[in-house]
Amino acid sequence: MLHSILFWLGAFTAIFFVGVFVELGIGGSRLRRLHQIPPLPDEEMPSVSIIVAARNEERAIEHALGSLLRQRGGEMEVIVVDDRSDDSTGAILDRMADVEPRLRVVHVTDLPKGWLGKNHALWMGAQSARGELLLFTDADIVMAPDAVARAAGYLSREGLDHLTVAPHVNMPGRLLTAFGVVFTIFFSLYTRPWRVRDPRSKQHVGIGAFNLVRADSYRRMGTHQAIAMRPDDDVKLGKLVKKNGMLQDFVLGPELVQVEWYSSIPEAVRGLRKNGFAGVDYRISLVMLATAVHVVFFIWPFIAVFATRGWTQAFYGFALLMILGLYAGCARAQKSAWWHGILFPIASVLFIVVIWNATIYALVNRGIEWRGTHYPLDELRANRI
Incomplete structure (x- = not known):
């Protein structure tokens, strides 16, 4: 049963990344x-x-x-x-x-x-x-x-x-640089910036x-x-x-x-605390969904390619090639090293940490701290756009 689930999940993951690769590749080229x-x-x-x-x-x-x-x-x-x-x-x-x-x-x-x-x-x-x-x-x-x-x-x-x-985002160290590239990939998947020019599309960016x-x-x-x-x-x-x-x-x-x-990983986690929860409109359900998507599609394939065999392993190996290809293309656009893509799963984990850190901080403190001022969560949530 488990082998069958992993097989079909691997197949779906490979197809998913073909779609993502084509979308980002064609869209980015425009x-x-x-x-x-x-x-x-x-x-x-x-x-x-x-x-x-x-x-x-x-x-x-x-x-x-x-x-x-x-x-x-x-x-x-x-x-x-x-x-x-x-x-x-x-x-x-x-x-x-x-x-x-x-x-x-x-x-x-x-x-x-x-x-x-x-x-x-x-x-x-x-x-x-x-x-x-x-x-x-x-x-x-x-x-x-x-x-x-x-x-x-x-x-x-x-x-x-x-x-x-x-x-161009300047960040010291390989992991922070990789995080910047991975962040850009996720931002691009979310905003689809090549679509914002179309007045019929709801995609927007800033x-x-x-x-x-x-x-x-x-x-x-x-x-x-x-x-x-x-x-x-x-x-x-x-x-x-x-x-x-x-x-x-x-x-x-x-x-x-x-x-x-x-300038450092802790600074990035603290700095993104102010808007990490806002990015999902203060919805716990979206935080959980984003976490599940990241684990299944951007972290698990790096483990599954060593933990599986046969066609399942081939599917995940193909998905990894797509992931690393996405990273290389984005890194080239940002003028950073393509081989930092080996840090993709760690950067993806860091992305989850950022979102959950922002979410838990906002919920525990009933708001955020930004530029030396506390802003209540109820008032933040009320400003819906």
């Missing part, structure tokens, strides 16, 4: 790359307001902000909202603003009820923005001088309301590193007020676009946009 998209001439460029939410970013803010201030093409301004920092972030920003006319700094000292700090900061920045386009980005993102011009030109030429750019949106579209969709209590605000901004019948697209930009993500 994605544009930002460095291959020509910018508009300066005189045709729409004005852009780059909006950054910063809290206790003294370590990286000056370098990242310098890259934003070096952006070329058209009329641009950079608005940084200092969200209640208690380090030297505010002083650094004020010093830079004294010598840089394109930089405006907004200091927030109190957080209104019903807001997450970051979301409120981005909303505050948008209220004073003068640009036709708004670029929401993080305080540790480094961009090449032509990144914004290329993205803004593409959005304008294609008649889009929203454009997301996927950055990445905090680079969310470019038309200012008038942003206001029509309800601004960040509609996602005031969403820790996954970047993805939900993309969902607001699709829910309001607007057009969005997704491009790859690792050559022009980079971010330093986490």
Whole structure:
């Protein structure tokens, strides 16, 4: 009986990964790359307001902000909202603003009820923005001088309301690098970014590193007020676009946009605690389903290929080739080593740990801690999109 179950499960797993391989392979090949998209001439460029939410970013803010201030093409301004920092972030920003006319700094000292700090900061920045386009980005993102011009030109030429750019993620160590690639694979399977351009599809996407949106579209969709209590605000901004019948697209930009993500495994687990439960809409049933899917399809095959024989082993061996092929393709796009794919099962276990850590933490503490503030779980759950 057990042999029969393993045989059919192995066969189904092999078929499953053929479908995944084809979907990701064909879909990924359709994605544009930002460095291959020509910018508009300066005189045709729409004005852009780059909006950054910063809290206790003294370590990286000056370098990242310098890259934003070096952006070329058209009329641009950079608005940084200092969200209640208690380090030297505010002083650094004020010093830079004294010598840089394109930089405006907004200091927030109190957080209104019903807001997450970051979301409120981005909303505050948008209220004073003068640009036709708004670029929401993080305080540790480094961009090449032509990144914004290329993205803004593409959005304008294609008649889009929203454009997301996927950055290159810098993480030290083989396991963290593998986790980053595996995370990208799972994110791609969840969002299907090659489908978001289709107005008939409900697929949507957003990445905090680079969310470019038309200012008038942003206001029509309800601004960040509609996602005031969403820790996954970047993805939900993309969902607001699709829910309001607007057009969005997704491009790859690792050559022009980079971010330093986490420096260690414990830091990654703690950092993703704020939005791991939100990613499944605070539903225990989805956490359990995600766990089962990961164990059956992304962990068990690495064991089964040694624990089975005959056709069952062949099925799982074929599935492993598909998994490693998926990893190699994604690693190539992210400019990392393909052979780190041998760490796929460990990275997948880490992904489960992240989700359960976030879930248990939110349930035990009745909320999350983010940027030094506790947010009640009931209020987080109430902000459904």
